[in-house]
Amino acid sequence: MRLVMWDIDYTLLSAGSVARLAYAPAFTAVTGVTWRQMAQPGGRTDRDIAVETFAMHGIDDCEPHLERFFTMFAAEFAARRELLLQEGRVLPGAREILVELSTRPHIVQTLVTGNIRAVALDKLSAFDLAGLVDFDIGGFGTEDVVRATLVRRSLERAAAKHGRPFEPSEVLVVGDTVHDVNAALANGVTAVAVATGGTDAATLAAAGAHVVLDDMSDIDAVVALLAGVH
Known part of the structure:
Protein backbone atom coordinates (compact mmCIF):
# COMPACT_ATOMS: atom_id res chain seq x y z
CA MET A 1 0.00 0.00 0.00
CA GLN A 86 -13.66 33.80 -7.72
CA GLU A 87 -10.11 34.06 -6.40
CA GLY A 88 -9.16 30.43 -5.87
CA ARG A 89 -7.90 27.88 -8.35
CA VAL A 90 -6.69 24.30 -8.47
CA LEU A 91 -3.00 24.18 -9.34
CA PRO A 92 -1.93 22.58 -12.64
CA GLY A 93 -2.02 18.78 -12.53
CA ALA A 94 -3.46 18.51 -9.02
CA ARG A 95 -6.99 17.47 -9.94
CA GLU A 96 -5.86 14.93 -12.53
CA ILE A 97 -3.33 13.39 -10.15
CA LEU A 98 -5.83 13.09 -7.30
CA VAL A 99 -8.37 11.50 -9.63
CA GLU A 100 -5.88 9.03 -11.12
CA LEU A 101 -4.51 7.98 -7.73
CA SER A 102 -8.05 7.51 -6.40
CA THR A 103 -8.60 4.75 -8.97
CA ARG A 104 -5.68 2.68 -7.69
CA PRO A 105 -6.73 0.33 -4.89
CA HIS A 106 -3.30 0.20 -3.24
CA ILE A 107 -3.22 3.98 -2.70
CA VAL A 108 -4.76 5.85 0.22
CA GLN A 109 -4.90 9.65 -0.05
CA THR A 110 -5.40 11.97 2.88
CA LEU A 111 -4.49 15.46 4.06
CA VAL A 112 -1.82 16.72 6.40
CA THR A 113 -2.54 20.42 6.39
CA GLY A 114 -2.11 23.45 8.57
CA ASN A 115 -5.80 24.21 7.96
CA ILE A 116 -8.43 23.37 10.50
CA ARG A 117 -10.59 20.50 9.28
CA ALA A 118 -13.68 22.60 8.47
CA VAL A 119 -11.69 25.02 6.33
CA ALA A 120 -9.83 22.18 4.62
CA LEU A 121 -13.17 20.61 3.75
CA ASP A 122 -14.53 23.92 2.44
CA LYS A 123 -11.49 24.48 0.24
CA LEU A 124 -11.55 21.04 -1.35
CA SER A 125 -15.35 20.93 -1.62
CA ALA A 126 -15.42 24.25 -3.46
CA PHE A 127 -13.36 22.68 -6.24
CA ASP A 128 -14.94 19.19 -6.13
CA LEU A 129 -11.84 17.54 -4.67
CA ALA A 130 -13.07 16.52 -1.22
CA GLY A 131 -14.28 13.07 -2.26
CA LEU A 132 -10.83 12.10 -3.46
CA VAL A 133 -9.13 12.09 -0.04
CA ASP A 134 -9.90 10.41 3.28
CA PHE A 135 -10.53 13.18 5.80
CA ASP A 136 -10.97 10.72 8.67
CA ILE A 137 -7.29 9.80 8.78
CA GLY A 138 -5.86 13.26 8.12
CA GLY A 139 -3.86 15.61 10.31
CA PHE A 140 -5.26 19.12 10.77
CA GLY A 141 -4.08 22.47 12.01
CA THR A 142 -5.94 22.52 15.33
CA GLU A 143 -3.92 19.60 16.63
CA ASP A 144 -0.51 21.10 17.35
CA VAL A 145 1.81 23.99 16.64
CA VAL A 146 4.34 21.49 15.27
CA ARG A 147 3.49 20.09 11.85
CA ALA A 148 5.34 16.83 12.45
CA THR A 149 2.70 15.95 15.05
CA LEU A 150 0.04 16.14 12.35
CA VAL A 151 1.91 13.55 10.28
CA ARG A 152 2.21 11.29 13.31
CA ARG A 153 -1.50 11.59 14.12
CA SER A 154 -2.38 10.77 10.52
CA LEU A 155 -0.14 7.70 10.61
CA GLU A 156 -1.88 6.53 13.78
CA ARG A 157 -5.35 7.06 12.30
CA ALA A 158 -4.43 5.34 9.06
CA ALA A 159 -3.05 2.34 10.94
CA ALA A 160 -6.21 2.07 13.04
CA LYS A 161 -8.50 2.29 10.03
CA HIS A 162 -6.56 -0.10 7.81
CA GLY A 163 -5.70 -2.61 10.50
CA ARG A 164 -1.94 -2.34 10.22
CA PRO A 165 0.77 0.32 10.45
CA PHE A 166 2.10 1.79 7.25
CA GLU A 167 5.81 1.24 6.78
CA PRO A 168 7.86 4.45 6.38
CA SER A 169 8.69 3.45 2.80
CA GLU A 170 4.96 3.40 2.02
CA VAL A 171 4.27 6.97 3.13
CA LEU A 172 4.79 10.21 1.22
CA VAL A 173 4.19 13.76 2.41
CA VAL A 174 3.60 16.19 -0.47
CA GLY A 175 3.92 19.90 0.27
CA ASP A 176 5.38 23.20 -0.83
CA THR A 177 7.26 24.45 2.25
CA VAL A 178 10.20 23.54 4.43
CA HIS A 179 7.65 22.85 7.20
CA ASP A 180 6.21 20.01 5.10
CA VAL A 181 9.67 18.61 4.45
CA ASN A 182 10.64 18.77 8.12
CA ALA A 183 7.39 17.09 9.16
CA ALA A 184 8.07 14.19 6.81
CA LEU A 185 11.69 13.80 7.87
CA ALA A 186 10.78 13.89 11.57
CA ASN A 187 8.55 10.86 11.00
CA GLY A 188 11.01 8.99 8.77
CA VAL A 189 8.80 9.12 5.68
CA THR A 190 9.36 10.40 2.16
CA ALA A 191 9.25 14.15 1.59
CA VAL A 192 8.03 15.19 -1.86
CA ALA A 193 8.38 18.96 -2.22
CA VAL A 194 6.68 21.04 -4.88
CA ALA A 195 8.03 24.52 -5.61
CA THR A 196 4.59 25.98 -6.36
CA GLY A 197 4.41 28.15 -3.26
CA GLY A 198 6.78 30.77 -1.94
CA THR A 199 9.76 28.44 -1.45
CA ASP A 200 12.10 27.74 -4.34
CA ALA A 201 13.33 24.31 -5.38
CA ALA A 202 16.87 24.86 -4.10
CA THR A 203 15.65 25.73 -0.61
CA LEU A 204 13.37 22.69 -0.52
CA ALA A 205 16.23 20.45 -1.62
CA ALA A 206 18.55 21.95 0.99
CA ALA A 207 15.94 21.19 3.65
CA GLY A 208 16.31 17.51 2.81
CA ALA A 209 13.37 16.75 0.52
CA HIS A 210 13.81 13.36 -1.12
CA VAL A 211 12.19 14.62 -4.33
CA VAL A 212 11.71 18.21 -5.49
CA LEU A 213 9.32 19.08 -8.32
CA ASP A 214 9.01 22.48 -9.97
CA ASP A 215 5.28 21.80 -10.27
CA MET A 216 2.87 18.92 -10.92
CA SER A 217 2.11 19.62 -14.56
CA ASP A 218 3.75 16.36 -15.70
CA ILE A 219 0.80 14.31 -14.53
CA ASP A 220 2.03 10.89 -15.61
CA ALA A 221 5.42 11.36 -13.96
CA VAL A 222 3.92 12.54 -10.66
CA VAL A 223 1.38 9.70 -10.62
CA ALA A 224 4.17 7.19 -11.23
CA LEU A 225 6.24 8.72 -8.42
CA LEU A 226 3.46 8.72 -5.86
CA ALA A 227 2.07 5.33 -6.88
CA GLY A 228 5.50 3.69 -6.68
CA VAL A 229 5.56 2.76 -10.36
CA HIS A 230 9.04 2.54 -11.81
Whole structure:
Protein backbone atom coordinates (compact mmCIF):
# COMPACT_ATOMS: atom_id res chain seq x y z
CA MET A 1 0.00 0.00 0.00
CA ARG A 2 0.92 3.64 -0.36
CA LEU A 3 -0.26 6.47 1.88
CA VAL A 4 -0.07 9.92 0.29
CA MET A 5 -0.47 12.86 2.66
CA TRP A 6 -1.32 16.05 0.79
CA ASP A 7 -0.77 19.60 1.91
CA ILE A 8 -3.47 21.94 0.53
CA ASP A 9 -2.35 25.53 0.10
CA TYR A 10 -0.05 26.09 -2.88
CA THR A 11 0.30 22.32 -3.28
CA LEU A 12 -3.19 21.39 -4.46
CA LEU A 13 -4.81 24.80 -4.76
CA SER A 14 -4.70 28.50 -4.04
CA ALA A 15 -7.53 29.96 -1.98
CA GLY A 16 -6.81 33.61 -2.61
CA SER A 17 -7.41 36.07 0.23
CA VAL A 18 -10.32 34.27 1.88
CA ALA A 19 -8.55 32.97 4.99
CA ARG A 20 -6.99 36.34 5.74
CA LEU A 21 -10.33 38.11 5.34
CA ALA A 22 -12.09 35.55 7.55
CA TYR A 23 -9.50 35.80 10.32
CA ALA A 24 -10.11 39.39 11.37
CA PRO A 25 -13.86 39.31 12.15
CA ALA A 26 -13.51 35.92 13.87
CA PHE A 27 -10.70 37.23 16.08
CA THR A 28 -12.53 40.39 17.10
CA ALA A 29 -15.80 38.55 17.72
CA VAL A 30 -14.08 36.18 20.14
CA THR A 31 -11.70 38.57 21.90
CA GLY A 32 -13.29 42.01 21.58
CA VAL A 33 -9.84 43.27 20.60
CA THR A 34 -9.44 45.56 17.60
CA TRP A 35 -7.79 43.70 14.72
CA ARG A 36 -4.31 44.75 13.65
CA GLN A 37 -2.62 42.00 11.69
CA MET A 38 -2.24 38.25 11.21
CA ALA A 39 0.93 36.28 11.83
CA GLN A 40 2.71 35.08 8.71
CA PRO A 41 1.06 31.76 7.71
CA GLY A 42 3.71 30.22 5.40
CA GLY A 43 3.17 26.47 5.89
CA ARG A 44 2.45 26.69 9.62
CA THR A 45 -0.49 25.11 11.43
CA ASP A 46 -3.53 27.21 12.26
CA ARG A 47 -2.86 26.62 15.96
CA ASP A 48 0.68 27.95 15.55
CA ILE A 49 -0.54 30.98 13.58
CA ALA A 50 -3.24 31.68 16.15
CA VAL A 51 -0.83 31.56 19.09
CA GLU A 52 1.39 34.19 17.48
CA THR A 53 -1.52 36.29 16.24
CA PHE A 54 -3.11 36.43 19.68
CA ALA A 55 0.27 37.32 21.24
CA MET A 56 0.69 40.13 18.70
CA HIS A 57 -2.56 41.56 20.07
CA GLY A 58 -1.47 41.30 23.71
CA ILE A 59 -3.13 37.97 24.51
CA ASP A 60 -0.38 35.62 25.69
CA ASP A 61 -2.67 32.78 26.75
CA CYS A 62 -4.92 32.05 23.80
CA GLU A 63 -5.96 28.55 24.90
CA PRO A 64 -9.26 29.67 26.50
CA HIS A 65 -10.23 31.34 23.21
CA LEU A 66 -9.07 28.83 20.60
CA GLU A 67 -12.04 26.48 20.33
CA ARG A 68 -14.51 29.33 19.85
CA PHE A 69 -12.10 31.18 17.58
CA PHE A 70 -11.68 28.20 15.26
CA THR A 71 -15.47 27.76 15.15
CA MET A 72 -15.94 31.43 14.24
CA PHE A 73 -13.09 31.33 11.73
CA ALA A 74 -14.68 28.32 10.00
CA ALA A 75 -18.02 30.14 9.81
CA GLU A 76 -16.44 33.31 8.40
CA PHE A 77 -14.53 31.27 5.86
CA ALA A 78 -17.63 29.35 4.78
CA ALA A 79 -19.52 32.64 4.34
CA ARG A 80 -17.00 33.65 1.67
CA ARG A 81 -17.53 30.67 -0.65
CA GLU A 82 -18.31 32.94 -3.60
CA LEU A 83 -15.03 34.82 -3.13
CA LEU A 84 -13.18 31.51 -2.83
CA LEU A 85 -14.56 30.44 -6.19
CA GLN A 86 -13.66 33.80 -7.72
CA GLU A 87 -10.11 34.06 -6.40
CA GLY A 88 -9.16 30.43 -5.87
CA ARG A 89 -7.90 27.88 -8.35
CA VAL A 90 -6.69 24.30 -8.47
CA LEU A 91 -3.00 24.18 -9.34
CA PRO A 92 -1.93 22.58 -12.64
CA GLY A 93 -2.02 18.78 -12.53
CA ALA A 94 -3.46 18.51 -9.02
CA ARG A 95 -6.99 17.47 -9.94
CA GLU A 96 -5.86 14.93 -12.53
CA ILE A 97 -3.33 13.39 -10.15
CA LEU A 98 -5.83 13.09 -7.30
CA VAL A 99 -8.37 11.50 -9.63
CA GLU A 100 -5.88 9.03 -11.12
CA LEU A 101 -4.51 7.98 -7.73
CA SER A 102 -8.05 7.51 -6.40
CA THR A 103 -8.60 4.75 -8.97
CA ARG A 104 -5.68 2.68 -7.69
CA PRO A 105 -6.73 0.33 -4.89
CA HIS A 106 -3.30 0.20 -3.24
CA ILE A 107 -3.22 3.98 -2.70
CA VAL A 108 -4.76 5.85 0.22
CA GLN A 109 -4.90 9.65 -0.05
CA THR A 110 -5.40 11.97 2.88
CA LEU A 111 -4.49 15.46 4.06
CA VAL A 112 -1.82 16.72 6.40
CA THR A 113 -2.54 20.42 6.39
CA GLY A 114 -2.11 23.45 8.57
CA ASN A 115 -5.80 24.21 7.96
CA ILE A 116 -8.43 23.37 10.50
CA ARG A 117 -10.59 20.50 9.28
CA ALA A 118 -13.68 22.60 8.47
CA VAL A 119 -11.69 25.02 6.33
CA ALA A 120 -9.83 22.18 4.62
CA LEU A 121 -13.17 20.61 3.75
CA ASP A 122 -14.53 23.92 2.44
CA LYS A 123 -11.49 24.48 0.24
CA LEU A 124 -11.55 21.04 -1.35
CA SER A 125 -15.35 20.93 -1.62
CA ALA A 126 -15.42 24.25 -3.46
CA PHE A 127 -13.36 22.68 -6.24
CA ASP A 128 -14.94 19.19 -6.13
CA LEU A 129 -11.84 17.54 -4.67
CA ALA A 130 -13.07 16.52 -1.22
CA GLY A 131 -14.28 13.07 -2.26
CA LEU A 132 -10.83 12.10 -3.46
CA VAL A 133 -9.13 12.09 -0.04
CA ASP A 134 -9.90 10.41 3.28
CA PHE A 135 -10.53 13.18 5.80
CA ASP A 136 -10.97 10.72 8.67
CA ILE A 137 -7.29 9.80 8.78
CA GLY A 138 -5.86 13.26 8.12
CA GLY A 139 -3.86 15.61 10.31
CA PHE A 140 -5.26 19.12 10.77
CA GLY A 141 -4.08 22.47 12.01
CA THR A 142 -5.94 22.52 15.33
CA GLU A 143 -3.92 19.60 16.63
CA ASP A 144 -0.51 21.10 17.35
CA VAL A 145 1.81 23.99 16.64
CA VAL A 146 4.34 21.49 15.27
CA ARG A 147 3.49 20.09 11.85
CA ALA A 148 5.34 16.83 12.45
CA THR A 149 2.70 15.95 15.05
CA LEU A 150 0.04 16.14 12.35
CA VAL A 151 1.91 13.55 10.28
CA ARG A 152 2.21 11.29 13.31
CA ARG A 153 -1.50 11.59 14.12
CA SER A 154 -2.38 10.77 10.52
CA LEU A 155 -0.14 7.70 10.61
CA GLU A 156 -1.88 6.53 13.78
CA ARG A 157 -5.35 7.06 12.30
CA ALA A 158 -4.43 5.34 9.06
CA ALA A 159 -3.05 2.34 10.94
CA ALA A 160 -6.21 2.07 13.04
CA LYS A 161 -8.50 2.29 10.03
CA HIS A 162 -6.56 -0.10 7.81
CA GLY A 163 -5.70 -2.61 10.50
CA ARG A 164 -1.94 -2.34 10.22
CA PRO A 165 0.77 0.32 10.45
CA PHE A 166 2.10 1.79 7.25
CA GLU A 167 5.81 1.24 6.78
CA PRO A 168 7.86 4.45 6.38
CA SER A 169 8.69 3.45 2.80
CA GLU A 170 4.96 3.40 2.02
CA VAL A 171 4.27 6.97 3.13
CA LEU A 172 4.79 10.21 1.22
CA VAL A 173 4.19 13.76 2.41
CA VAL A 174 3.60 16.19 -0.47
CA GLY A 175 3.92 19.90 0.27
CA ASP A 176 5.38 23.20 -0.83
CA THR A 177 7.26 24.45 2.25
CA VAL A 178 10.20 23.54 4.43
CA HIS A 179 7.65 22.85 7.20
CA ASP A 180 6.21 20.01 5.10
CA VAL A 181 9.67 18.61 4.45
CA ASN A 182 10.64 18.77 8.12
CA ALA A 183 7.39 17.09 9.16
CA ALA A 184 8.07 14.19 6.81
CA LEU A 185 11.69 13.80 7.87
CA ALA A 186 10.78 13.89 11.57
CA ASN A 187 8.55 10.86 11.00
CA GLY A 188 11.01 8.99 8.77
CA VAL A 189 8.80 9.12 5.68
CA THR A 190 9.36 10.40 2.16
CA ALA A 191 9.25 14.15 1.59
CA VAL A 192 8.03 15.19 -1.86
CA ALA A 193 8.38 18.96 -2.22
CA VAL A 194 6.68 21.04 -4.88
CA ALA A 195 8.03 24.52 -5.61
CA THR A 196 4.59 25.98 -6.36
CA GLY A 197 4.41 28.15 -3.26
CA GLY A 198 6.78 30.77 -1.94
CA THR A 199 9.76 28.44 -1.45
CA ASP A 200 12.10 27.74 -4.34
CA ALA A 201 13.33 24.31 -5.38
CA ALA A 202 16.87 24.86 -4.10
CA THR A 203 15.65 25.73 -0.61
CA LEU A 204 13.37 22.69 -0.52
CA ALA A 205 16.23 20.45 -1.62
CA ALA A 206 18.55 21.95 0.99
CA ALA A 207 15.94 21.19 3.65
CA GLY A 208 16.31 17.51 2.81
CA ALA A 209 13.37 16.75 0.52
CA HIS A 210 13.81 13.36 -1.12
CA VAL A 211 12.19 14.62 -4.33
CA VAL A 212 11.71 18.21 -5.49
CA LEU A 213 9.32 19.08 -8.32
CA ASP A 214 9.01 22.48 -9.97
CA ASP A 215 5.28 21.80 -10.27
CA MET A 216 2.87 18.92 -10.92
CA SER A 217 2.11 19.62 -14.56
CA ASP A 218 3.75 16.36 -15.70
CA ILE A 219 0.80 14.31 -14.53
CA ASP A 220 2.03 10.89 -15.61
CA ALA A 221 5.42 11.36 -13.96
CA VAL A 222 3.92 12.54 -10.66
CA VAL A 223 1.38 9.70 -10.62
CA ALA A 224 4.17 7.19 -11.23
CA LEU A 225 6.24 8.72 -8.42
CA LEU A 226 3.46 8.72 -5.86
CA ALA A 227 2.07 5.33 -6.88
CA GLY A 228 5.50 3.69 -6.68
CA VAL A 229 5.56 2.76 -10.36
CA HIS A 230 9.04 2.54 -11.81
